[in-house]
Amino acid sequence: MKIKQLRFVGLFAILFVLLTSNSFGQSITFQKTILAPDIEYFTSVVQTPDEGYIAVGRKRESGIRDDMYIVRYNKFGDTLWSKTVDVELAECIIKTLDNNYLICGHEGSLVKINQNGDILQIRPFLGYDFLIINTVLQTNNGDFFICGTFRSNLDSPYLAKYDSNLNLIFDSVYNANRFDGQFNKIIIGSDSNLVLVGNHKIQINSPYHLFLTKINLNGNVIWENTFTQEQNLYPGTIVKTFGDNYIVGGYKFLTKFNSTGSNIWYQKIDSLYNNQIWDIKPTLDNNFVMAGWLYDGNNAYARIRKIDSNGTTLWVRSHGFKNRNNEGDAIQQSLDTGFIIAGITDLTSEDPYILKIDKE
Numbered sequence: 001m002k003i004k005q006l007r008f009v010g011l012f013a014i015l016f017v018l019l020t021s022n023s024f025g026q027s028i029t030f031q032k033t034i035l036a037p038d039i040e041y042f043t044s045v046v047q048t049p050d051e052g053y054i055a056v057g058r059k060r061e062s063g064i065r066d067d068m069y070i071v072r073y074n075k076f077g078d079t080l081w082s083k084t085v086d087v088e089l090a091e092c093i094i095k096t097l098d099n100n101y102l103i104c105g106h107e108g109s110l111v112k113i114n115q116n117g118d119i120l121q122i123r124p125f126l127g128y129d130f131l132i133i134n135t136v137l138q139t140n141n142g143d144f145f146i147c148g149t150f151r152s153n154l155d156s157p158y159l160a161k162y163d164s165n166l167n168l169i170f171d172s173v174y175n176a177n178r179f180d181g182q183f184n185k186i187i188i189g190s191d192s193n194l195v196l197v198g199n200h201k202i203q204i205n206s207p208y209h210l211f212l213t214k215i216n217l218n219g220n221v222i223w224e225n226t227f228t229q230e231q232n233l234y235p236g237t238i239v240k241t242f243g244d245n246y247i248v249g250g251y252k253f254l255t256k257f258n259s260t261g262s263n264i265w266y267q268k269i270d271s272l273y274n275n276q277i278w279d280i281k282p283t284l285d286n287n288f289v290m291a292g293w294l295y296d297g298n299n300a301y302a303r304i305r306k307i308d309s310n311g312t313t314l315w316v317r318s319h320g321f322k323n324r325n326n327e328g329d330a331i332q333q334s335l336d337t338g339f340i341i342a343g344i345t346d347l348t349s350e351d352p353y354i355l356k357i358d359k360e
Contacts, residue, residue: 029338029356030077031319033345039069041344042352044092044330046101048115051075051335055342056103057352058089068105069352072117077356083117088125092135097142097164104136104146110166123166131158135185139217140192143169147196149182157183157198159219172219179204181211184235189214189259190244193222197238197248200226207231212238212246212261225261239280239288241309249277249290254311267311270294275303278329284337287314291328291341294318302328302343302355319355321345326353 042057052074059069068085070093087109096102096112100120103111108125125131130151138144142164150158150173157178160171175181181200189195194215199208210233213224227233235250244259252275255266269275273294280290287308294303301318308314319341320326329343337359345353 027358028319029358031321031353031355032077033321033347033351033353034071035348035351037349039352040350042071042329042342042354043090045332045340045342045354046093046095047332047334047340048072049099050115052080053340053354053356054093054101054115055352055354056090056093057342059084066106068103068109068111070103070113070117071352071354072115073354077354081117083113085111085119085122087111087122091133094136094138096138097140102136102138102144104133106133107131108133108146108148108160110136110144110146110162112166121166123162126160126168126171132182133158134183137186137188139188143217145186145194147183147186154204155180155182157181157196157200159183159186159194159196159215161217161219170219174213174221178202178211179206180208185238187238187240187246189240193217195238195240195246197235197246199233199235202226202228208233210235210248210250210255212248212257214261223261225257225263227255227257227263227266229263230266236276236278236292237280237290239282241288242286245309247280247288247307247309247311249280249292251276253277254307256309256311265311269305270303273297276327278327278343279331281332283333289331289333289339291331291343293325293327293343295325299323300325300327302326302341302353304328304331304339304341304357315360317357319357320353321347328353328355 045055059067066089068090071082072080088105110123112121133148144162156173156175161169178200183198211226214222256264275294277292305316306314327343328341339357341355
């Protein structure tokens with residue numbers, strides 16, 4: 001179970017802390033949290049050109065409403081500024097082509113900021129009561145896409161397109177021949193079309209199956225393939241590899257598909273333990289790094305693993321505050337060839353977690 005789905009109890013003033021961690025074989029530049037009853041977790045992080053970072057996540061207002069929470073760090077992990085935006089919690093932040101930053105909310109709100117935290121534009125969510133958005137990306141022509149779930153009687157995969165000024169171009173549900181489906185992540189393929197991963201039921205009472213689909217920039221499906229060899233797969237992320245192949249990671253598994261969505265290989269990850277992969281990103285040496293969590297029966301650790309394009313593990317690390325539950329939700333390689341990870345810990349209840357690992 002994802003840590004941020006749990007609930008804990010605790011009251012502390014806002015405070016940044018640096019504590020001893022569990023770490024295996026790789027030194028830490030910094031790891032920090034914010035101890036406050038209303039600031040609960042980070043979901044995404046990007047690096048800024050000056051080697052600092054912007055992390056986004058959730059702030060809970062009076063225990064009844066979610067807000068978007070944004071923190072700007074310098075390269076050493078010192079806080080430069082923080083900001084609360086009166087929209088829903090943040091799911092994803094990306095750097096835009098105009099060197100600003102776009103944050104996507106859980107219900108589809110889009111907030112554009114600059115590096116100083118000035119709000120440049122807010123595009124409120126579409127007004128759907130049951131829309132859940134997981135991620136946002138920008139194409140080379142400046143358009144934006146968001147994807148997730150449209151929740152009605154049965155959930156349906158959802159995709160929306162905006163122009164560079166955040167005007168809605170289209171939004172669509174993709175519910176043909178599926179029941180209870182969702183899009184989890186979206187990336188751009190080598191041919192500049194969209195590749196999305198999700199899961200759905202083939203029949204209303206059947207298990208969930210992972211599926212991959214390619215959709216053009218007008219929202220039309222090019223191909224789709226459902227992976228039926230394994231049941232109840234819950235994908236967390238997707239990354240493009242060489243030759244327009246794709247690696248998908250999720251709850252206890254890694255799998256690879258070719259350019260038409262056919263499966264190449266499938267493997268269990270850390271099969272003795274509960275674990276989840278939430279994010280996979282390419283590295284500068286043409287390999288891939290992923291972040292998630294692993295529960296060893298006592299505590300959960302932020303689990304960081306580097307693999308090659310064949311899924312072979314090159315190294316694996318576990319990080320986090322001792323005797324606490326820790327999770328990595330997002331990862332990317334930093335300009336100094338280290339790695340920045342954002343997620344959650346539970347020093348008090350639900351606390352945002354940011355970790356910077358030194359270069360290899």
